[in-house]
Amino acid sequence: MTEVFSTIGFYIFGLVSVGCAVGMITARRLVHSAVFLVGSFLGVAAIYLLASADFLAAVQVLIYAGAITILMLFAIMLTPGTVETGGQGRLAQKVGAGLVAGSFLLVAVYSLTGTNWSLSIQPDQPTTETIGKALLSSYVLPFEVASVLLLAAMVGAILIARDD
């Protein structure tokens, strides 16, 4: 019975995230795009919970739905007068993009469903402790490099966007 519920939940949240993603790329006003983006991120967070990734679901809500969307909204507010307009070559660009994305989807679905995975479902357990231990033992070097990267990005963003 639980399996049926999690499958139903997967379809609901998957439809929410894909629908919001489609809304995001078709909305003409950027603020609407940002709101759709939040919906897509929250749907993906629920999908993470269904894969028993509780820590990542919390990270997804905090970082993506919280921080990155606020950053996008700030950028939208700071660059006024940029409603998307039509114009020459607009249709050709859309058709080309659709061809590229569609052929990528075909190849990805074909290869992913055709692969013979050696499945062994992992037990449901809290992930935070395991991830924390792994980040500070096996992956301590990438962890430290990531902190340097974030510092560099912070300084660089301030320096580039500064009004001098």
Add this chain to the structure above:
Amino acid sequence: MPLTLDHFLLLGAVLFAVGLYGALARRNAVAILMSIELMFNGVNVTLVGLSHYIASSVPLLGQIFAIFIITVAAAEAAVGLAIIIAIHRDRKTIHVDEIHLMKW
């Protein structure tokens, strides 16, 4: 009908494809960055699904990968938006068609 690995892989592929279409079809630089974030999400869904359904030598390897992807995506978004704001101050536009100084 239980959830299978294919559900997660297909959702990840669809999200990535939608983001790819947006990144290629939109002309506003902020919209392109948003589409790229969507593509990151598609990849993360794939990694989390694989981490749930396939045993690895290190526990939760896919989720650790996803955490590093989120870190790099946050850094990329911050620097990218700073560049967009700098371009807008300089040229009063963020339409990628009109930013063609270095186009041959």
